[in-house]
Amino acid sequence: QQPVQSPQAVILREGEDAVINCSSSKALYSVHWYRQKHGEAPVFLMILLKGGEQKGHEKISASFNEKKQQSSLYLTASQLSYSGTYFCGTELSSNYQLIWGAGTKLIIKP
Amino acid sequence: NAGVTQTPKFQVLKTGQSMTLQCAQDMNHEYMSWYRQDPGMGLRLIHYSVGAGITDQGEVPNGYNVSRSTTEDFPLRLLSAAPSQTSVYFCASSTRDGHYEQYFGPGTRLTVT
Numbered sequence: 001q002q003p004v005q006s007p008q009a010v011i012l013r014e015g016e017d018a019v020i021n022c023s024s025s026k027a028l029y030s031v032h033w034y035r036q037k038h039g040e041a042p043v044f045l046m047i048l049l050k051g052g053e054q055k056g057h058e059k060i061s062a063s064f065n066e067k068k069q070q071s072s073l074y075l076t077a078s079q080l081s082y083s084g085t086y087f088c089g090t091e092l093s094s095n096y097q098l099i100w101g102a103g104t105k106l107i108i109k110p
Numbered sequence: 111n112a113g114v115t116q117t118p119k120f121q122v123l124k125t126g127q128s129m130t131l132q133c134a135q136d137m138n139h140e141y142m143s144w145y146r147q148d149p150g151m152g153l154r155l156i157h158y159s160v161g162a163g164i165t166d167q168g169e170v171p172n173g174y175n176v177s178r179s180t181t182e183d184f185p186l187r188l189l190s191a192a193p194s195q196t197s198v199y200f201c202a203s204s205t206r207d208g209h210y211e212q213y214f215g216p217g218t219r220l221t222v223t
Binding site for chain 1: 141143150151153154155158160168200212214215216
């Protein structure tokens, strides 16, 4: 039931773009994206709801393909501050229970 | 606002000992939850609460108890610590509007020997 994130890790140069994917085998109600820096707590980025509504970060965008049960997070013109591990959390129904992926580690080099 | 606070930050227990991890929030959020995060892994939901007096089990509830007597506090009790409970524990809170952004506490790093 755990969603699958890909890639597991990615290394970029500052200014490059990245796409992180999150796929589920179950029909999803919502997908949540968080970023966690080493030794810190996760920080909210984005929520995507079934039906297309989004709430989140100004400089980060995401999509939610309901037919494929897949979400993608788009990081454009990456900055050093984007480094960290990105997690998707999936909700199968509106029940406040998130099931999290194993994370995608993003390293941004100057 | 302090946001979500957790105590202690670090704790070492011996197998069989019990303890309570404290979590408090000052944002008047209805929803609170406890997660554990093992090295290199995502978060796993232990227990959650949608309001004072209401708690429910998450994905990995065994060995843990919770209670929610007030909106602000949501303590997590380890009944008889086991090495498998060595982990980082995060508490989080959010509103219940259905499109919720979770605010996480700084975490408690627990080691059971």
